[in-house]
Amino acid sequence: MSQTATRSIADHFAEQAARSPDAPALIWDGAPISYAELQGLADAAFAELEGARLPEDRPIGVRAKKSPEAIALILACLRSGRPFLLPSIELAPETLAQLFAQAGTSQVISPHGPRSESAASLRALVDDTRSGPDAPGSEWPPAGGAGGVSFMLTTSGSTGLPKIVPLQTAGVDAFTDWAAQQFEIKPGTVVANYAPLNFDLCLLDIWTTLKHGGTVALVDQDRATQGAYLADLVNDNQISVLQAVPMLYRLLIDVNREDGRTFPSVRHAITTGDKIPPSSLAELPKLFPNARFYNVYGCTETNDSLVHEFLGLADGNVPTNIPVGQPIPGVVVRVQQDDGSALEGTGTGEFMVWTPFQTRGYLKSSLNEGKFVTLDDDGGRTYYKSGDIVRRHEDGTLTLEGRADFYVKVRGVRVSTQVVEQAIQEHPAVVEVAVIAVPDDLAGARLHARVRREPDAKLNSLQLRQHCATRLARTEMPSTIDIVTEPLPKTSTGKVDRKAVAAELERSRAHG
Amino acid sequence: MDETTAKIKAFIVEEFMPDVPVEDLEDDYDLLTGGVVDSLGLLKVVAWLEDEFDIGVDDSELGPDSFRTVAAIKAYVDQARDGAHAE
Numbered sequence: 129m130s131q132t133a134t135r136s137i138a139d140h141f142a143e144q145a146a147r148s149p150d151a152p153a154l155i156w157d158g159a160p161i162s163y164a165e166l167q168g169l170a171d172a173a174f175a176e177l178e179g180a181r182l183p184e185d186r187p188i189g190v191r192a193k194k195s196p197e198a199i200a201l202i203l204a205c206l207r208s209g210r211p212f213l214l215p216s217i218e219l220a221p222e223t224l225a226q227l228f229a230q231a232g233t234s235q236v237i238s239p240h241g242p243r244s245e246s247a248a249s250l251r252a253l254v255d256d257t258r259s260g261p262d263a264p265g266s267e268w269p270p271a272g273g274a275g276g277v278s279f280m281l282t283t284s285g286s287t288g289l290p291k292i293v294p295l296q297t298a299g300v301d302a303f304t305d306w307a308a309q310q311f312e313i314k315p316g317t318v319v320a321n322y323a324p325l326n327f328d329l330c331l332l333d334i335w336t337t338l339k340h341g342g343t344v345a346l347v348d349q350d351r352a353t354q355g356a357y358l359a360d361l362v363n364d365n366q367i368s369v370l371q372a373v374p375m376l377y378r379l380l381i382d383v384n385r386e387d388g389r390t391f392p393s394v395r396h397a398i399t400t401g402d403k404i405p406p407s408s409l410a411e412l413p414k415l416f417p418n419a420r421f422y423n424v425y426g427c428t429e430t431n432d433s434l435v436h437e438f439l440g441l442a443d444g445n446v447p448t449n450i451p452v453g454q455p456i457p458g459v460v461v462r463v464q465q466d467d468g469s470a471l472e473g474t475g476t477g478e479f480m481v482w483t484p485f486q487t488r489g490y491l492k493s494s495l496n497e498g499k500f501v502t503l504d505d506d507g508g509r510t511y512y513k514s515g516d517i518v519r520r521h522e523d524g525t526l527t528l529e530g531r532a533d534f535y536v537k538v539r540g541v542r543v544s545t546q547v548v549e550q551a552i553q554e555h556p557a558v559v560e561v562a563v564i565a566v567p568d569d570l571a572g573a574r575l576h577a578r579v580r581r582e583p584d585a586k587l588n589s590l591q592l593r594q595h596c597a598t599r600l601a602r603t604e605m606p607s608t609i610d611i612v613t614e615p616l617p618k619t620s621t622g623k624v625d626r627k628a629v630a631a632e633l634e635r636s637r638a639h640g
Numbered sequence: 641m642d643e644t645t646a647k648i649k650a651f652i653v654e655e656f657m658p659d660v661p662v663e664d665l666e667d668d669y670d671l672l673t674g675g676v677v678d679s680l681g682l683l684k685v686v687a688w689l690e691d692e693f694d695i696g697v698d699d700s701e702l703g704p705d706s707f708r709t710v711a712a713i714k715a716y717v718d719q720a721r722d723g724a725h726a727e
Contacts, residue, residue, distance in 0.1 A: 605675025
């Protein structure tokens with residue numbers, strides 16, 4: 129297997145380490161770790177992997193919280209040419225065990241060392257989930273063929289078992305080369321890594337950077353919501369590329385308001401994973417006086433597919449409805465209407481995409497139906513159906529209308545809770561919002577909005593209704609509005625957790 | 641502000657938008673378009689009117705326009721009371 133894989137990231141990394149051994153590869157807890165030092169850790173991990181004499185034809189399971197040792201372990205996996213499953217460490221132990229079993233992993237390994245968690249509990253998990261080729265339910269190899277699979281990531285699916293997404297080495301190579309060029313990642317470039325290690329976002333901020341000789345400043349997961357820590361990390365390390373969910377920018381905006389701090393080292397500020405509120409977007413030029421600003425659209429299955437650069441933000445050119453962006457070179461977009469035909473001209477439809485980076489399908493091939501579709505009328509191309517509804521405007525730009533899943537029926541009318549959130553979010557005093565569809569005997573569903581306002585704003589529900597009246601249809605108007613000042617609950621990916629809001633709502637109703 | 645209007649406003653605010661100061665609610669604010677009162681809310685308003693002002697509201701009169709604004713509700717109440725006096 130090691131002959132068929134290109135092992136590109138590990139090879140490039142080794143070349144960088146040979147060329148510039150003293151250059152910093154990582155910054156962790158304020159201290160640099162050189163390419164030579166990281167290579168040393170990776171060599172040790174590789175020797176252990178080899179020593180374990182794992183079966184050649186099975187993937188490895190990796191359970192790793194972000195740390196230099198964890199990154200060294202993944203470098204060792206890449207060097208070995210073996211596929212490896214890298215799920216979120218925050219999943220429940222039973223879920224992890226199911227995933228490792230489904231992937232048919234020969235062994236689950238964890239990094240160890242002074243900067244890693246290497247508790248006995250991890251060892252226990254390894255023993256529990258050890259699953260040989262005869263493991264029941266094992267899905268390996270993937271439907272698209274095992275050839276050259278390296279990373280196997282999981283979707284952040286909100287319901288059921290996360291789906292395993294095997295990524296072909298060639299796709300990862302193409303992506304990391306595109307990202308390096310687009311965001312000028314090269315020796316001397318310091319890139320912040322905000323996302324947890326199992327996220328596809330790391331293909332940009334960690335793996336592109338190490339492949340191209342830059343430096344990754346790792347954000348400690350345990351301090352990822354501490355604004356002052358994040359602000360120090362950006363400035364102390366002279367971060368020039370920053371990629372994160374809108375929450376990070378919100379935290380930095382709060383720091384800026386408190387002490388006026390700005391982040392002049394940042395050249396490329398990328399927001400991804402969620403819509404950035406216009407109120408946050410408008411503040412960014414003040415925080416990052418030397419940066420270009422981007423929205424990047426993508427998902428684990430396809431990796432990034434679209435990029436939008438915000439031009440003229442500093443001149444107040446803040447779009448209320450953020451374009452999802454232009455296709456990355458090589459990416460093919462199709463907007464599919466309800467009748468299955470491709471939309472020509474303006475209108476709405478489901479966003480479908482093919483990228484040079486995309487997976488050949490989920491590991492569990494039965495999941496592919498309805499998500500990956502091969503269209504004979506389109507040259508036999510296999511598209512990924514994103515589930516996102518987009519609108520194409522006269523100038524050809526696409527904007528997100530909402531998730532197909534977010535449509536609910538209110539008094540018989542199809543309403544997108546995301547459209548409602550968007551309208552509320554446009555009020556300048558609104559920090560963040562969650563709109564929940566509450567089941568209702570009479571109306572089918574009633575909308576409840578929980579709105580976090582700016583602490584010093586005097587926003588009440590009547591003013592918000594007046595604001596929405598010109599933007600929303602009658603059926604889209606929330607029945608109840610709850611205005612708060614504390615942050616809304618967040619998911620592990622930093623997005624507003626509507627389910628948690630709904631659960632709180634349910635509890636408060638149950639208690640009268 | 642007359643007593644009836646004050647009572648109606650106090651009820652609407654308490655029931656549907658407790659975070660809003662009573663004085664912010666204008667007499668002619670469109671409660672329906674603003675989504676303050678929906679069809680279920682309308683039933684609550686009617687039940688309260690019947691109780692508070694001791695008037696009967698015929699279901700056939702339950703058109704939304706009678707309850708669209710505080711001023712409209714007040715007019716409805718005045719009319720219903722006058723009708724009751726005339727009987």
